[in-house]
Amino acid sequence: MKTSIYIFLFLILTVYAKIFSQNPNVLIITAHPDDETGFAATIYKITHDLNGKADIIVITNGEAGYKYSSIAQDIYNIELTKEAIGREYLPSIRKKELMSGGAILGLREYYFLDQKDTYYTLDADSVLRHVWDTTFIKRRIQQVLKSKHYDFIFTLLPTNSTHGHHKAATILALSAVQEFQSKSKPVIVGCTLADSTAIKPEPFLGLQTYPITAVKNEFPSAQFNRNQSFGYNNKLNYSIIANLVIAEHKSQGAMQLAAGKGDIEYFWNYSLNSQDSELNIKQLFDRMALTPFKQK
Numbered sequence: 001m002k003t004s005i006y007i008f009l010f011l012i013l014t015v016y017a018k019i020f021s022q023n024p025n026v027l028i029i030t031a032h033p034d035d036e037t038g039f040a041a042t043i044y045k046i047t048h049d050l051n052g053k054a055d056i057i058v059i060t061n062g063e064a065g066y067k068y069s070s071i072a073q074d075i076y077n078i079e080l081t082k083e084a085i086g087r088e089y090l091p092s093i094r095k096k097e098l099m100s101g102g103a104i105l106g107l108r109e110y111y112f113l114d115q116k117d118t119y120y121t122l123d124a125d126s127v128l129r130h131v132w133d134t135t136f137i138k139r140r141i142q143q144v145l146k147s148k149h150y151d152f153i154f155t156l157l158p159t160n161s162t163h164g165h166h167k168a169a170t171i172l173a174l175s176a177v178q179e180f181q182s183k184s185k186p187v188i189v190g191c192t193l194a195d196s197t198a199i200k201p202e203p204f205l206g207l208q209t210y211p212i213t214a215v216k217n218e219f220p221s222a223q224f225n226r227n228q229s230f231g232y233n234n235k236l237n238y239s240i241i242a243n244l245v246i247a248e249h250k251s252q253g254a255m256q257l258a259a260g261k262g263d264i265e266y267f268w269n270y271s272l273n274s275q276d277s278e279l280n281i282k283q284l285f286d287r288m289a290l291t292p293f294k295q296k
Contacts, residue, residue, distance in 0.1 A: 024052040024284055027150045027186065028107075029141065029173040031165035032117065033062045033098035034249045037258065039154050039191045040105060041226045041238035042265050042288070047106030049291045055109040057144060058098065059137060059169050060117035061091035065252050072251040080251065093251050101248035104241065111144055113137055117165070124158070124167035124210070134172060141176035150186040152284065153177065157190035157268055158213050159204060167207065174212045178272050187277045188270050189222075190215070193262030196227065201266050212272065220266035221278055222285040227263050230293035239263070 024046055028036055036043070036056060046052040066086025073080050076093060080086040095112060102110065115132045128134060155174075158167040170190060177188050190213075194201050206214035226239040243259045267285075269277055 022151075024050060024151045024287075025149060026052060026054040026152045026154055027144065027148075028054060028056040028154045029059075029169060030056065030156060031059050031163070031169035032065075033058050033060075033094040034101075034246075034252055034255055035156060035166065035169075036098070036101065036105065036107075037242060037246050037249075037255075038156055038193055038262075039265050040242040040245045042191075042224045042267075043105045043107075043154070044238065044241045045224065045288050045291075046284075049294050050287055053108050054106065055111070055144070055148070055150075056098075056102065056107055057111040057113065057141060059113045059115050059132070059172070060165060061112070061114045062094035062117050063087040063090045064117040064119055065090055065094065068254045069251050071253045075250055090251060094249070097249045097251060101245040104244050104248070111140070113140055121164040122161070122167075123164045124171060124207075126164055128168050128171065132168070132172075137172050138176040138179065141173060142180050145176070145180055145182070145186070149184075151280070153186050153188040155188065155190050157192040157204060157266075158207055158210070159192065159202075160207070162192075167210075167213075171207075171210050171212060174270060174272060178212065185274070187273050187280050189281065190268045190270060192266050192268075194264050194266060195261070196225065196263035201264075204268060206271075214271040215268045216271050216273070216278065217269065221269040221281045222267045224265045224267075224285065224288060225263060226265065 026046055030036060043054050047054050066080050066083055069080035069086055078085060078089050080089060099110060118127060118131055153173060155170040156166045158170045174188060177185060201220055203218040204215060205218050226242060227237050229237050246255055246259050249255045269281055
């Protein structure tokens with residue numbers, strides 16, 4: 001009996017040793033240079049506590065953010081709210097802001113695809129069919145996938161109410177992964193934020209007009225609560241990380257209103273992933289739950 005118990009414990013420890021020996025590599029694919037804030041806490045946890053790596057592909061140059069740059073005009077001493085001026089200067093400004101926030105998150109590589117950032121819309125087709133070079137974007141995503149081994153790809157969940165550019169970025173990421181020729185493909189997931197006061201997250205099945213966005217389950221496969229406490233007397237939590245990253249995007253005044261909002265980062269498993277993707281996601285988030293904040 002004792003022998004059986006020891007064998008069982010040995011097997012359990014062996015499995016977890018294997019899981020914990022793997023340092024996850026994550027590729028973030030987003031439309032704008034501030035969308036990474038949507039999964040800021042999870043990325044920070046992966047890079048700082050799990051010794052993982054995270055890179056980011058940003059599809060647009062972020063120039064359409066000029067409408068929200070009133071406060072930033074004094075910071076940068078540029079009349080950014082004038083459309084022509086804002087569209088000229090914001091791409092370089094927002095790249096620097098992203099990299100400042102990325103330094104907090106522990107991002108490693110930045111890939112800027114510099115597609116035109118047009119205007120706010122709920123319609124993904126507005127850029128997929130008429131503005132962005134979708135062939136170039138998918139090819140570039142696949143080149144990055146070939147250059148490094150990624151375990152996961154993080155995208156924003158393409159809900160009906162989200163920005164059309166967010167939908168389009170995720171659609172292209174899914175398409176690139178689907179067409180990617182590899183024996184070992186990364187698991188691609190979609191993330192959305194919700195307050196902890198919600199009883200449960202809104203169900204999501206995918207966009208009817210884009211079947212590629214279908215998910216395996218209508219509810220998320222994993223979640224990370226930003227309110228997990230750590231530090232002296234447990235006075236700190238991961239919402240602080242997200243707020244610090246948000247604060248770096250100074251040119252986007254309205255973005256600052258997101259500080260302190262969204263307690264839980266939810267992750268959906270897309271249908272195009274392999275059969276073992278659910279286990280892979282579970283193992284990652286189990287590791288996160290079992291790995292405490294690293295004290296320096």
